Amino acid sequence: MALAQSVASLTLGSTAQLQGPSSATPGSVRPSLSLRSNAAAFSSQSHFAGSFGLSWSAQSNGVSTSKSNRGAALVVRAAAGESKKVLIVNTNSGGHAVIGFWTAKDLVDAGHSVTILTVGEELSDKMKKQPFSRFNVISFFLMFYSQFLELREIGVETVWGEPSDLGAAVGSASFDVVLDNNGKTLDVVQPVADWAKANGAKQFLFISSAGIYKSTFEQPHVEGDAVKEDAGHKQVENYLAELGLESWASFRPQYMTGDGNNKDCEEWFFDRIARGRPVPIPSPGIQVTNISHVRDLSSMLTLAVGKPEAANGSIFNCVSDRGTTFDGLVKMCAKAAGKEAKIVHYDPKAIGVDAKKAFPFRNMHFYAEPRAAKTKLGWESKTNLAEDLKARWEDYVKIGRDKKDIKFELDDKILEVVSEPVTAA
């Protein structure tokens, strides 16, 4: 507990007794390092020099450290006088939360001022309520609390509250831009949008989902393609389009990777590769999807904040500009880990497993391209998945997840039925 305690003393000012959630089911509390040093163009290398304490103090040296290390090349600074006040309404769970954190930092780098409102109650209260296991103290702390502290270091205002009553959380503060990275349905987003409009926000950005695209025999999903009209996200988009805001835009992401992501993505693959287990992939393995490093998403959002006219009225696929196959992802993860991987293809229906539970991605082509962002905002992807996975593997090992005791019940069920594993080429 020494490590956690030293962290606690830095942050809480006392050696608090930490209590956290009981030992989490695999994947629910996903530990990560949220250190921002050295985000160079093609690597998300989180520098963890020596002990956690050392790098933490490097971080807490102040604004200049994190800014210069983040790589100004990623972000275009707002011109003088164009600094905006941005409110991010951020989910407290799920895979999207990470977008809020990275975008907050990119916005600050670009010269804007940011308030991030996390839905729910403040974490320190949450932390006190739930018992922690030894492993989870560190991971929970690293994942959640350190992110908020880091944001505060760079001047982001962190508040907690409810989307249905933003006024209570932010008081009389007014914002130029409101970004909703929380709601999936109109009932949750409408109060946010209405409040934004009533309080003079000029731009409203909504994090939607590429999952609403209808599947056809053509690829990829391109902005303007048919979507499921009854989807919650679509109804939000329709509402925003009619609301009469000066500028609004909707961003449709897919799967994300990057520190602070509390939803398993590449970790699912690392879990198996680290333990020398075969990786069961639903046949045929050539399904194409888009795994994007979150900093491509945050740079796109930041660009939209800087170009409200260009972004207005537009849908943006919020993804990086390369797709990958399932088999290809296994190979990239294996290469990043410096290990061999064995791929086993299986038919979920034939075996009688629920593919949604057995595999982290939709069992189909699910592939969108960021065409609108490129043509309307002049956005460019600056990430390279194969490179980024190397840093993700290092983080994965550093927090000790490769040693964690994980059950592979569904995998075992699949492997029982399928015969010889096929070695990845």
Next chain:
Amino acid sequence: MATSQAVLAQALPAASPVASSSGIAQRKPASANLAGLPGTAFKGSVAGLRWDSNGSVQVSKSSLDVGVFKEGRTSSRRAVVRASADSGSESKNILMMGGTRFIGLFLARELVKAGHQVTLFTRGKAPITQQLPGESDEEYAEYSSKVKHLQGDRQDFDGLKEKLKGTNFNIVYDINGREGKEVEPILEALPGLEQYIFCSSAGVYLKSDQLPHFEVDAVDPKSRHKGKLDTETLLQSKGVAWTSIRPVYIYGPLNYNPVEEWFFQRLKEGRPIPVPNSGMQITQLGHVKDLARAFVLVLANEKAYGQIYNISGAKYVTFDGIAKACALAGGFPEPQIVHYNPKDFDFGKKKAFPLRDQHFFTSVEKAEKELGFTPEFGLVEGLKDSYSLDFGRGTFRKAADFSTDDMILEKLGIKTTVAA
């Protein structure tokens, strides 16, 4: 006028140095310095000049060479002043290697319509011109009266050089080149060449797990299209301004590669369509008319010098999807698609499926961004165009051969008669 002529001669920089023996002209963007000419106050490269009656110079759309040729100037001087934004208005003397089979049929017409002089270099085995389906008699007459032909075998390098020496071609469209060495005799024979435009192939890309292919991606030196790659490399190494276009699968009326034809043949007979493996392989079809438009966009376009462009349709499609799209295009019922494992069969030398069994698609955003390229045909519309002008009229290139289909269907225990 003589005085103006002399003044003009002084104003124009001398023709770029021409290396006659090694044969490659150094291309430099030349500009006419017109400071000091009566009535001129402008600088920089010039689209065209027109003399007015009192000898002052004005900018006009008519190209410089018109006035210059009237005065009897040599073409080398004319070649020096290159149109910038107005490149489309300056008529080029174009040599097209090929042009009588598929891409060239459409491209040559576009170029002739745009006012350029086009000469097709072929062995003469196929008719120099043929009326295209859907082309009116007037249009065809217009085209066939203007397009020229130069007979020869491009594999006879010495003969080729002889035939091209002394000609004034300033643009080459190399539509049927396969190997790097085929380019050299052309470059040697045409030292004043402004641009060499090459039809390459996206087949040069190294297979990858990260898609789509962008122009900057790794290429495969061992691919079947090695010759195309060698040609690009060779062009890069010479001093000539070159542009390379990499299409994916080209389709459209008169396609000699059985892409859509293969599917139409099976749909017409009401046969099941055998697709290897999952049918989820993603590829990309590009209409030949869109490709022709792209080739025109790079003509005398300085942005395109030294550049490679992927050109194909705006969207990609799965193998199963092509079958469905062809059915829609031809007004056929929903096809019965049958998947099989190619490893379970020995087809000998025959091809059981016309497309490579892998994901194969490219991003065309570079062309869209830099050239303003916009694929006009969506997949189903484009296939309708092909069907209505070609297969649907009863014309085709390759007779249907269902022998591999029958092998597959027999093994899978599927009958060929499909209920309508």
